[in-house]
Amino acid sequence: MRRFLIPILLSVAGLLLALKIVPGEQLEVATRLREFPDADALAHQFRPVVMTLLCFIPAIGGLFYAFGSILARYVTRQFLSLLAIGFAALATVWLLMDFQDNLDELKQSQNIASTAVQLYTARFPEIVVTLLPYALLLSLLFCLGRLSASREIVAMTQTGRGIARLTAPFFITGLLAAAFCAGLNYQWAPRATAAEKVILDTARGFDEVAAEVVKFRNPRARRLWMVGSFPPDYQKGAPLQQVRVIRENEDSSLKSILVAKSASWNPQNGEWSFFDATLRKLRDGEPPEFVQDLPNPYIIKTWRETPAEIIQPGLPASQLGVPSLISWLKSHPQGSHERRETYLTQWHHRWAQPFNCLVVVMLATPLGVVFSRRGTTGGVAVTVFLCVGMLFFTSISLSLGDAGYFPPMLAAWLPNLAFGGLAIFLFQRRLSGRPIYQTLRRMTPN
Numbered sequence: 001m002r003r004f005l006i007p008i009l010l011s012v013a014g015l016l017l018a019l020k021i022v023p024g025e026q027l028e029v030a031t032r033l034r035e036f037p038d039a040d041a042l043a044h045q046f047r048p049v050v051m052t053l054l055c056f057i058p059a060i061g062g063l064f065y066a067f068g069s070i071l072a073r074y075v076t077r078q079f080l081s082l083l084a085i086g087f088a089a090l091a092t093v094w095l096l097m098d099f100q101d102n103l104d105e106l107k108q109s110q111n112i113a114s115t116a117v118q119l120y121t122a123r124f125p126e127i128v129v130t131l132l133p134y135a136l137l138l139s140l141l142f143c144l145g146r147l148s149a150s151r152e153i154v155a156m157t158q159t160g161r162g163i164a165r166l167t168a169p170f171f172i173t174g175l176l177a178a179a180f181c182a183g184l185n186y187q188w189a190p191r192a193t194a195a196e197k198v199i200l201d202t203a204r205g206f207d208e209v210a211a212e213v214v215k216f217r218n219p220r221a222r223r224l225w226m227v228g229s230f231p232p233d234y235q236k237g238a239p240l241q242q243v244r245v246i247r248e249n250e251d252s253s254l255k256s257i258l259v260a261k262s263a264s265w266n267p268q269n270g271e272w273s274f275f276d277a278t279l280r281k282l283r284d285g286e287p288p289e290f291v292q293d294l295p296n297p298y299i300i301k302t303w304r305e306t307p308a309e310i311i312q313p314g315l316p317a318s319q320l321g322v323p324s325l326i327s328w329l330k331s332h333p334q335g336s337h338e339r340r341e342t343y344l345t346q347w348h349h350r351w352a353q354p355f356n357c358l359v360v361v362m363l364a365t366p367l368g369v370v371f372s373r374r375g376t377t378g379g380v381a382v383t384v385f386l387c388v389g390m391l392f393f394t395s396i397s398l399s400l401g402d403a404g405y406f407p408p409m410l411a412a413w414l415p416n417l418a419f420g421g422l423a424i425f426l427f428q429r430r431l432s433g434r435p436i437y438q439t440l441r442r443m444t445p446n
Contacts, residue, residue: 007062014055021055022048034267035308038220038331043323047187054183061176068169071156076169079143083173086142087135091127095120102200109203119199125184126192132177133356137364137387140170141380144368153369163431167365174361181354187321190350194319216310219331221303222248222255225310239264240307243274254282260298265307272305273297317346325350341408345401348412355416356394360387362423366430390419 025048032044065076099106099116109115120127147153156166181189216225228242239262247255260274277298279291320328325347332340367383394415401411 003066007059007066010059010062011056014057014059018052018055022051025051035306036327037304037306038309038327040323040326040330043326047323050183050186054180057176057180057183061173064169064172064176071159071161071166072169075143075147075166076173078147079139079169079173082139082143083135086139087131090131090135090138094127094131105200105203115199115203119196122195122199123192125188129181129184129189129353132181133360133387136174136177136357137360137383140361140364141368141383144365145370145380148368148370163369167369170361170365171358174358177357178354181357182351185322185350185354187323190319190321216305218305221305222250223303223305224248225305227310239275240310253284256281258298267306270301270304270306272300272303274300317343320346322347322350339404341404342402344408345398345411348409349398352412352416353394355420356390359390359416359420359423362420362427363387363390366423366426369430386419386422390415393418 029044029047033039033041065073068076098120102119106112106115106119144153153166157163216227217223218225224246226244226246227240229240241262243258243260243263245258247257249255257280258274259278259280261276263272263274265272274294275297277294277296279294279298281289281291283289317325317328320343325343328343329340329347332343334340363386364383368380397406397411397414400406401408406414
């Protein structure tokens, strides 16, 4: 029973964490669907499920540890301790550098410590997704180097266990890390940059959404909204100022123009109330018809736009989660004026990026295992070179996908497929006992 103590404790901790954070996520999803009626409901409703699964991934890892052999648990303890140290060191360096960059903005807040905690709590998913592959790489190379230098790997193979069985804990850890990063990439990691801007603008005394001359186009209803200004508490029902709504016919000709001094939205029934409104009706070949005797307020019950939808910030595709990307793609079907390649590429990238963790483990394992007196320096150098090349290739591939030169799916998955195939080839060479360095030397042009 002592073997199952760790997964039981991790399950209890995951349950307590889920009970604490999942209700807030459910409330945020309900608010999002109310304020953005055209958002994909199923994708957003799946967010609490993903967050719950994230809380229990450590418990799943604990189950693998509990069912492993004594040797597998020993290797796992060696690797995880180094992984924790490596990730903590990388996170500390990253936080110090980022804190220095944001220090001027943080000084303008009333409470620097509280604002800094809020900022880096919001950016924690981004930190994990960014640094976890590097932490896996460094800790795995150091672990295998230490086991090789002490001849422990040679001793383990003398017990009849093969390299595949000895390195299985590394691959399981890489797979769980990829699943964890995929969950964070679903919504929270991509939005961290936008959250950073909101927190820093608030610290400097700026309103996080205040702006002037906001334009929003509803392509389905053929309505263009132009808002002169809006108050900070517009989401609580405060009216929008200087509102103009332009309606179009199916042939893109103007149908009518509604001008109002202010407009407010009722969240209970979805009605729009326009105050001091005038309506101008337009017909081809005829002078415009002005309708000035409108009731005050002029109420429209059939328009589905919401203030949050109209005034939403124009986040780039790289800062949108999976639900927001799905909503954008559904509202901009094939054949519309907007370019879909960027959003499709980012959607595929949300699922492809987490597998960098597994590919890094696959590359580092065969090169980190050393049986000769050569040492681990060559394997470390080659592994780092390949991983840097994979990151560089990923950046180029995504740029080509955004520009439309590559299909979006290929642009997102090509780096993983290429370097994953190379890793499988190197691992096969290691399993068969064939030399790896001579193979890499033949593959490299003189």
